[in-house]
Amino acid sequence: xxxxxxxxxxxxxxxxxxxxxxxxxxxxxxxxxxxxxxxxxxxxxxxxxxxxxxxxxxxxxxxxxxxxxxxxxxxxxxxxxxxxxxxxxxxxxxxxxxxxxxxxxxxxxxx
Amino acid sequence: xxxxxxxxxxxxxxxxxxxxxxxxxxxxxxxxxxxxxxxxxxxxxxxxxxxxxxxxxxxxxxxxxxxxxxxxxxxxxxxxxxxxxxxxxxxxxxxxxxxxxxxxxxxxxxx
Numbered sequence: 001x002x003x004x005x006x007x008x009x010x011x012x013x014x015x016x017x018x019x020x021x022x023x024x025x026x027x028x029x030x031x032x033x034x035x036x037x038x039x040x041x042x043x044x045x046x047x048x049x050x051x052x053x054x055x056x057x058x059x060x061x062x063x064x065x066x067x068x069x070x071x072x073x074x075x076x077x078x079x080x081x082x083x084x085x086x087x088x089x090x091x092x093x094x095x096x097x098x099x100x101x102x103x104x105x106x107x108x109x110x111x
Numbered sequence: 112x113x114x115x116x117x118x119x120x121x122x123x124x125x126x127x128x129x130x131x132x133x134x135x136x137x138x139x140x141x142x143x144x145x146x147x148x149x150x151x152x153x154x155x156x157x158x159x160x161x162x163x164x165x166x167x168x169x170x171x172x173x174x175x176x177x178x179x180x181x182x183x184x185x186x187x188x189x190x191x192x193x194x195x196x197x198x199x200x201x202x203x204x205x206x207x208x209x210x211x212x213x214x215x216x217x218x219x220x221x222x
Contacts, residue, residue: 040214042212042213042214042215043155043212090154099157101157102153102155103154
């Protein structure tokens with residue numbers, strides 16, 4: 001099992017550009033999450049999904065959109081990147097809501 | 112959502128037992144207590160979860176008093192590789208997806 005994988009690992013964007021981060025899990029988990037972590041801070045939930053075709057907002061959803069067209073994939077989109085979105089993005093999945101398995105992270109820099 | 116309070120940082124020496132206490136005064140009846148560990152440049156990793164009294168696994172023990180308003184993560188005989196940030200989270204197993212990670216406790220193990 002690969003667990004939770006994230007693509008890409010690193011990315012540099014210019015302000016106003018768009019991009020999509022891909023999260024994939026092979027554990028048949030129902031729940032998937034996108035978090036961001038800024039330097040010296042804890043993780044903040046952006047969006048989450050409780051099953052294929054469903055999405056919901058977390059703590060900091062503004063500026064991001066998500067889609068869960070397939071159970072194993074959870075996509076995070078930035079339509080118009082801003083420097084404030086420079087962060088490390090973590091995807092996670094879980095069978096139940098308390099034990100989450102995290103991916104390795106995507107380090108995004110917006111200049 | 113139950114708010115948690117943890118010490119910002121702790122130092123310990125190799126071979127010592129480390130206890131990290133988390134306070135969660137407004138924990139709900141259905142809430143569980145979960146601890147995660149995060150190493151630099153990695154996603155958090157689930158350590159242990161419990162509801163009341165004591166839970167032990169191969170990595171740690173979790174002590175929860177009868178009133179459940181606090182919990183203590185105990186790491187026996189720490190090594191340098193236990194240097195990490197430890198997060199305490201509180202929430203239900205079902206229907207609670209917006210876990211608050213907070214800033215965690217930064218544990219530094221010294222030689």
